[in-house]
Structures are given as C-alpha cells and as structure tokens.
Amino acid sequence: MACVVWHVPVTTTGTGSTAALRLFRMRNGVRCAVGFSSPEALTALLGPDQAYTELGEAALRNLTRPLGVDTLVLDPGLVAPPVTTPAAVGATPGAAPSPAPTAHLQHR
Incomplete structure (x- = not known):
C-alpha cells in the first residue's frame, strides 16, 4: 500500500x-x-511564498503528538479567525468600527 x-x-x-x-x-x-x-x-490557501515539506500522515502524527496536538486537518477550507463583527466598507485599519445603523419606525 502506497x-x-x-x-x-x-x-x-x-x-x-x-x-x-x-x-x-x-x-x-x-x-x-x-x-x-x-x-x-496549499498555495491557493496560504499563498505562493508558504514553505512546505512532504510527510505521511503517520509521520505528521508522530511529530505533533509530543506537542499535545492530536487533530490533523487535510485540505482545510478556511484558515482564519472567526469574524466577530462585519467590517465597515472603507474603514480605516485600526479605527473603531462604526456603530450599526438603526432603523427608525413610525407608528401610524
């Protein structure tokens, strides 16, 4: 078996x-x-400058187990922190986010 x-x-x-x-x-x-x-x-997700090595699954498990890492993910679809708030369009990086617009309802 290969x-x-x-x-x-x-x-x-x-x-x-x-x-x-x-x-x-x-x-x-x-x-x-x-x-x-x-x-x-790998390049599609992490970019063309990401260095990599080739390992079999068993070798990767043997390297990560002593570090307390038991989870392996093959071909992850997203490598990013969860988004907590939507980014404001045209916002300045590092600036506080704009408050969400509020709806004004009229009673008739």
Missing part, C-alpha cells in the same frame, strides 16, 4: 537550513496541524 503524501506548511530560518511545523488553531481554539493533498491546494 503512503499518501501530505504537503505540510512549515516555517524556515533565514538561511532555510531549519524547518519547523506550522501549527494552526481551529475555530474552537483547539490546536491542529494541517496538510494539503497537493502543492496547488
């Missing part, structure tokens, strides 16, 4: 000589490791 290869994001040193697994958090805060079924899937 080993399925996961393309796993890593961070590297400035010289590129050392790599470390890049860990993520699920929406509920649980730490997880992610892998992708192809380099194209």
Whole structure:
C-alpha cells in the first residue's frame, strides 16, 4: 500500500537550513496541524511564498503528538479567525468600527 503524501506548511530560518511545523488553531481554539493533498491546494490557501515539506500522515502524527496536538486537518477550507463583527466598507485599519445603523419606525 502506497503512503499518501501530505504537503505540510512549515516555517524556515533565514538561511532555510531549519524547518519547523506550522501549527494552526481551529475555530474552537483547539490546536491542529494541517496538510494539503497537493502543492496547488496549499498555495491557493496560504499563498505562493508558504514553505512546505512532504510527510505521511503517520509521520505528521508522530511529530505533533509530543506537542499535545492530536487533530490533523487535510485540505482545510478556511484558515482564519472567526469574524466577530462585519467590517465597515472603507474603514480605516485600526479605527473603531462604526456603530450599526438603526432603523427608525413610525407608528401610524
């Protein structure tokens, strides 16, 4: 049986000589490791500059288990924090969000 290869994001040193697994958090805060079924899937989500290594699922589990990470996600659909408030159109980054508009109802 062939080993399925996961393309796993890593961070590297400035010289590129050392790599470390890049860990993520699920929406509920649980730490997880992610892998992708192809380099194209990884690039589509994390960008063309994201370094990666190829690992089998068992190897990835063996590397993350000592770190207390038991959750692996293959081909995540979204890697982002949950949105708590809608962004205001044209808002200045770092500025306080505008209050939500209120409806004015008239009784007849």
